[in-house]
Amino acid sequence: MVALKKMGLQTLVFAEPPYIASWASMVGPKEGEGPWAKDFDWIMEDYLFAEASWEKAESKMLRETVKLALSKMKLEPKDAELLLAGDLLNQIISSSFAAREVSIPFLGLYGACSTMAESLLIGSMLVDGGFFERVVTAASSHHYTAERQFRFPTEQGVQKVPSSQWTATAAGALVLQKAGVGPRVTYATVGKVIDMGQTDAANMGAAMAPAAADTIKTHFQDTGRVPDYYDLIVTGDLGAVGMALAGELFVKEGLVPSPNYSDCGVLLYDGLQGVDSGGSGCGCSGCMLAGPLLRKIKSGEINRLLFVATGALMSPTSSFQGESIPGIAHAVAIENI
Amino acid sequence: MSSESEEKLKTAQQEEYHNLVNRIKPKPPVLKNCLWAFVVGGLICVIGQLILNYLISMGINKVDAGSLTAIIMIFMGALFTGIGVYDDLGQKAGAGSIVPITGFANAIVASAMEFKREGYIFGVGARIFSIAGPTLVFGFVASVLIGLIKLAFR
Structure with a gap:
């Protein structure tokens, strides 16, 4: 079937x-x-x-x-x-x-x-x-x-x-x-749990970046779309460190979406707010999507968005027991069609 | 591919990624942190010394003055934690504000404040030593060991 x-x-x-x-x-x-x-x-x-x-x-x-x-x-x-x-x-x-x-x-x-x-x-x-x-x-x-x-x-x-x-x-x-007006959800790519053996709980971006890169690569493979198709590809909360790592991984995978790639964790704050690598948390990508990003889609400034929220699937217990930090990322394509 | 070579490939990939992370990860400003730690830690010690000197000049004997100084410093650590200043200081000073006795007070009071909402028994009572606990446990263990050594060489 x-x-x-x-x-x-x-x-x-x-x-x-x-x-x-x-x-x-x-x-x-x-x-x-x-x-x-x-x-x-x-x-x-x-x-x-x-x-x-x-x-x-x-x-x-x-x-x-x-x-x-x-x-x-x-x-x-x-x-x-x-x-x-x-x-x-x-x-x-x-x-x-x-x-x-x-x-x-x-x-x-x-x-x-x-x-x-x-x-x-x-x-x-x-x-x-x-x-x-x-x-x-x-x-x-x-x-x-x-x-x-x-x-x-x-x-x-x-x-x-x-x-x-x-x-x-x-x-x-x-x-x-089902009915209405507004941006529409056209595609979604369910991510795999990827673990590259990172154990540093003070560097979550590094733990999640491989999952983001994997999901984005798979999204393009599955759909036949190219990175340029999207006006913006935005990850959830990789922060500056994770975003730099994701950029390196994109190049390694043969994807070069850097001109239209950003990260909610980097965007949410400005550099002077003492947040180090950037923002994180479910609300970080949540408020960026349900705030600035959808406003820009509504106004037509962005017509095709690939929203890739990223998660670190650890708990304090797993960290204390010496487990590495598995990452996950799901991609959702939101478009004006 | 056999599972053994798969395992090897995975390890190699993880190692390669680990090297990439280390290359990209920003380094903490060690020199700046050391300087801050030295200045703030030193300042806390100077304050302690001033209090001690003052107490001795008031005619209190050295042993009692030492205990009183520790009590006053612990109180100040707790007070500045309570009014929400000590964590900002810790962000700048690092070890400079953790190592002195005021840092120990901070660890205990911060935990007590944090878990007060879970009640006095399962919150404050059970979790007040969640950060300072290891220091106490291994402090006790060390004191027992040293006591035994002293006993053996008497």
Whole structure:
């Protein structure tokens, strides 16, 4: 039996490309001081967001971003048929607790920082497959919830190294619909878990870059497209170090998309914000997509985007046990057609 | 391809990538970090020495003055952690603010603050030593070993 909507090894082709009918983004104060402040719908004044803990704040961010994306279409949470969301916390509590409040049927996802692409590609499959008319896909991260889970207590006086990244406080949500107007999701490439034996938790870009390069290479092989086809190829959160590595790997694979290649982790902050190699976290690619990138697609500045969110699939436990850091990347093609 | 040669190829690829990473990875500014550590660490020690000298000049005996100085320095480390300054200092000073006793206070208070939201028993109580714990454990082990050595050579 041949899969009708699959092309090549790992790429999905949407017969009726779902519309991205609406989107919303929310960011923390630091991200709000970055170069894209005007593109985000909501900039939080502080990291607690009038909640009692950072975890509660992150969940509220996700919930409010989902509600905001729907309200832009004059819809309420009950009008959405499915919520696909994920975050970085143990047992993805930010997403589950947000889903509890909005009471939309919910499937929780974990793809580390690749979650925005993962939710988008699964949502597109479900809409194109005819299972749902309207699906909300979302992802979030919060600097302080991630810091305390993956690194050190936040007030601990440790020195960061130049290859380390700053987990973004951000959330993005997209409304996918079978009918409507807007950019459409045309192709998606599901990535493999790639592990090149990197063990440095302060250099996640290096752990994820091979996965990004592999997925992008496979996307071009499967679709027969060339890097120039896209106005922009953007990875999720490789940061400056990972982006440089990905560039080297592209050359090695015979791909040279460097003129139109960038990374959300590099774009999100400007150089003076003390983020070392760049931003990271599910929200990093989430807010960049549901903010500046989709705004540019809507205005026609970008007509063909390949969005490749990247994730490092480790946990503090696996790191302490000496495991290397596996990376993953999923690619989603978003086009004005 | 046999699984053994596949394994070899994988190792070779990982090694090649590892070399690429090392070539591209930015190096930490070691000299600048050392300088900062020296200045800040030295400054903390100077403050400690000034307090000690002052206490001795007040007529407190040397042993008690030493203990009091340590207590005051620990309090200051905790205070500056509490008001959210010590982590910024640590970002600049590195070892300079970790090694002195104020750094030890920082590690404990930062953990206590972090886990307070999980309650006093499973939060603060259980996790207050999550960073400082190893120092205590191996400090105790070392003290026992040295005690035994001393006993043997008495």
